[in-house]
Amino acid sequence: DAGVIQSPRHEVTEMGQEVTLRCKPISGHNSLFWYRQTMMRGLELLIYFNNNVPIDDSGMPEDRFSAKMPNASFSTLKIQPSEPRDSAVYFCASSRASSNQPQHFGDGTRLSIL
């Protein structure tokens, strides 16, 4: 059973560039979560979707960040324009839409903005 698949695993780019992170949730999971992890701020929930609909985006830091889920098997997190303070590991997680279901995490994308 394939887990949550994220791409790319690593991204290094210059500030001002657009960055797109991708996530494929586990088949059958209808909730998807985007997190950001840094040493300073720890693990932060950015946004989550149920059945492809954004439910809570209060964690999205600013308008430079946007997320979409066009279908049940794909989501993107976009940063435009990127800044050095966006450097972090971005995790995608998915779960079945029930409160007693655990979230399954992808391997993350390590993003470095120069």
Place this chain on the structure above:
Amino acid sequence: AQSVSQHNHHVILSEAASLELGCNYSYGGTVNLFWYVQYPGQHLQLLLKYFSGDPLVKGIKGFEAEFIKSKFSFNLRKPSVQWSDTAEYFCAVNGNAGNMLTFGGGTRLMVKP
């Protein structure tokens, strides 16, 4: 709003020592509780979970956790740690309708060989 506190930010133990990591949450209703582990350079993995029933929950790799409702706690324990347990441990709670988790700040465990 619910919140999760992990009071120990860093813990250093020698191999074979016993481990207990504290987790307290604030939420007055029914909760679902989780412990996740993140090994260096890896993603978060589920260690164990509590939904209902026996408050003593056993997970993978010899870990267990006890839900004490009166103390709003869900502490993680292991009788004898190994060097390979070096990792960051996160407690998480779900107390709302829906499945959004609130994570604690994490505890970094270092086990000295």
